[in-house]
Amino acid sequence: MLQNEKLDELAARCGEWLKGTGPESDIVISSRIRLARNLGDFPFIRRCTPEDRQAIERTVSSRMEKLEGWEDVRYVNVAEVSELDRQFLVERQLISRELADAEGARAVAIDPSEQFSVMINEEDHLRLQVMHSGLDLTKAWDQINHLDDLLEGVINYAVHPKYGYLTACPTNVGTGLRVSVMMHLPALVITHQIDKVFRSLQKISVTVRGLYGEGSQFTGDFYQVSNQITLGKSEQELVEQVGEVVPVLIDYERRARQFLIDQSEQDLHDDVSRALGILCTAKKISSDETMHYLSKVRMGVNLGLIDSVPVKKINELFIHTQPGHLQKLHGRLLSSSDRNVQRASYLHDHLTQ
Amino acid sequence: MKCQHCEKPATFHITELIEPDGPKVLHLCEEHARGFLSQEAPTPMASVASALAKQLKLGQTKEELAELDRKACPVCGITFYEFRNAGRLGCPYDYTHFQKDLEPLLSNIHDSLEHQGKRPKRAAPSADRQAQAIQLRREMDEAVEREDYERASEVRDLLRDLETGDADPSDSSSTEEG
Ligand SMILES: [Zn+2]
Ligand SMILES: [Zn+2]
Numbered sequence: 001m002l003q004n005e006k007l008d009e010l011a012a013r014c015g016e017w018l019k020g021t022g023p024e025s026d027i028v029i030s031s032r033i034r035l036a037r038n039l040g041d042f043p044f045i046r047r048c049t050p051e052d053r054q055a056i057e058r059t060v061s062s063r064m065e066k067l068e069g070w071e072d073v074r075y076v077n078v079a080e081v082s083e084l085d086r087q088f089l090v091e092r093q094l095i096s097r098e099l100a101d102a103e104g105a106r107a108v109a110i111d112p113s114e115q116f117s118v119m120i121n122e123e124d125h126l127r128l129q130v131m132h133s134g135l136d137l138t139k140a141w142d143q144i145n146h147l148d149d150l151l152e153g154v155i156n157y158a159v160h161p162k163y164g165y166l167t168a169c170p171t172n173v174g175t176g177l178r179v180s181v182m183m184h185l186p187a188l189v190i191t192h193q194i195d196k197v198f199r200s201l202q203k204i205s206v207t208v209r210g211l212y213g214e215g216s217q218f219t220g221d222f223y224q225v226s227n228q229i230t231l232g233k234s235e236q237e238l239v240e241q242v243g244e245v246v247p248v249l250i251d252y253e254r255r256a257r258q259f260l261i262d263q264s265e266q267d268l269h270d271d272v273s274r275a276l277g278i279l280c281t282a283k284k285i286s287s288d289e290t291m292h293y294l295s296k297v298r299m300g301v302n303l304g305l306i307d308s309v310p311v312k313k314i315n316e317l318f319i320h321t322q323p324g325h326l327q328k329l330h331g332r333l334l335s336s337s338d339r340n341v342q343r344a345s346y347l348h349d350h351l352t353q
Numbered sequence: 354m355k356c357q358h359c360e361k362p363a364t365f366h367i368t369e370l371i372e373p374d375g376p377k378v379l380h381l382c383e384e385h386a387r388g389f390l391s392q393e394a395p396t397p398m399a400s401v402a403s404a405l406a407k408q409l410k411l412g413q414t415k416e417e418l419a420e421l422d423r424k425a426c427p428v429c430g431i432t433f434y435e436f437r438n439a440g441r442l443g444c445p446y447d448y449t450h451f452q453k454d455l456e457p458l459l460s461n462i463h464d465s466l467e468h469q470g471k472r473p474k475r476a477a478p479s480a481d482r483q484a485q486a487i488q489l490r491r492e493m494d495e496a497v498e499r500e501d502y503e504r505a506s507e508v509r510d511l512l513r514d515l516e517t518g519d520a521d522p523s524d525s526s527s528t529e530e531g
Contacts, residue, residue: 040445040478041483041490041512041515041516042444044445046442047431047443047444052490052494123441145471152473152474156483157473158445158483160449160468160480162466162467163459163466163467164468164470164472166445166448168441168442169441169442170442170455170459171440173448173459173468174468174470175470175471177470229462229463229464231459231462231463231465231466231468232463232464232467232468233465233469234469234471235470235471
């Protein structure tokens with residue numbers, strides 16, 4: 001493992017899940033699976049002394065160190081890096097806000113392609129996460145299952161004969177598995193159809209939530225679909241449960257987009273073009289506004305109404321214009337109003353080349 | 354139809370699927386719908402609290418609950434009251450110690466009590482052995498604190514024996530080692 005490597009090089013890059021490729025990537029941003037795991041012979045985080053937390057962090061890191069194929073895995077001691085670096089890792093979805101804000105020994109191991117990360121000392125001792133661009137749950141499950149096998153070979157997990165993997169919160173017990181598919185559904189929002197969609201999902205035990213961005217800043221167009229329960233069904237069944245809902249939502253969104261085109265292609269074209277215009281020419285722009293217009297542009301590109309910007313670029317801009325990334329790319333801390341100026345100039349440079 | 358929170362027309366009819374009592378429909382204007390959807394996913398505390406509320410409705414009396422609240426885990430010391438407030442347990446042994454009290458809760462949340470998924474390939478240490486390890490660790494910390502380094506190193510050895518693992522008589526299921 002690479003210890004506490006500088007994160008600056010990561011900032012300029014684009015992680016695997018932002019590529020904008022993969023099945024259904026016009027509507028599905030990313031597929032993510034996480035597993036919650038705990039070490040058997042330590043209390044859960046809530047009852048850990050600072051010494052316990054340190055011992056957990058050291059135990060896990062020294063064992064991961066010996067794993068085959070982990071030479072290039074980056075190990076970041078979250079407690080030791082700057083506030084800005086933590087913010088950056090949150091925006092990149094490599095760590096949770098909870099881990100960033102926690103106290104005491106905590107860390108994250110990140111693979112070079114940013115497909116997986118392992119958080120240490122989050123709500124559970126370990127949180128494994130695999131993330132892919134587009135809809136690719138089977139691949140994500142295979143990968144995280146393998147990662148889990150690898151870790152359980154060197155770590156004694158807390159397991160109960162009846163309840164399976166034990167977690168700090170009973171809402172995660174059993175498989176410890178949470179599948180989350182992030183979807184971009186602007187046409188359903190514009191056409192006020194999103195309610196219909198929710199109603200159609202009533203009987204299925206998945207949760208749909210709107211969220212995105214800094215903390216969980218909401219822009220109206222991004223929704224996350226995840227499984228609700230973790231106990232009593234196999235991992236494959238839980239993955240399938242979410243996997244079955246997603247195509248339904250994709251279908252609704254595609255129909256809504258078609259509807260918008262049929263009804264008033266010119267209006268839609270005008271709307272997305274203006275959004276691009278604002279992003280290209282603004283001199284000051286907030287994070288919220290940026291998200292709002294980028295969402296429109298993304299749909300415009302996917303509908304072939306805008307052909308000057310690749311989707312990958314837009315996905316990147318969603319992340320790179322957030323406060324942590326902006327400051328890292330700029331190389332120093334910026335006030336909120338300086339950020340708005342910097343953001344506008346960054347957008348201009350990257351959308352008009 | 355008007356928004357549930359203001360005078361504007363309700364254009365969003367959101368079906369909330371996470372309620373323990375089943376789906377709940379909310380009628381909201383766009384602004385309030387945005388506010389609603391931007392909320393974090395329900396906290397563990399909220400889901401545990403609502404599952405417990407349901408338990409209470411199903412016949413557990415206030416007195417019974419008060420008595421349960423005082424119950425504490427012998428390994429980590431967490432009381433049921435503390436768990437109920439934080440939504441988080443104190444140690445893996447809690448699932449054994451509070452088993453009877455947690456089961457209605459688990460069944461409210463998951464509609465199931467039996468894990469059906471994967472299990473570690475090698476046999477995990479028993480709950481008792483894990484509890485023992487947690488207690489020894491605590492004892493070691495205490496010994497260090499009162500500068501009794503002799504005792505601390507004794508306990509450290511005991512912990513290491515427990516970790517390397519062949520000495521668990523209760524665990525006869527482990528056939529392969531290493
Ligand atoms: Zn309202
Ligand atoms: Zn306990």
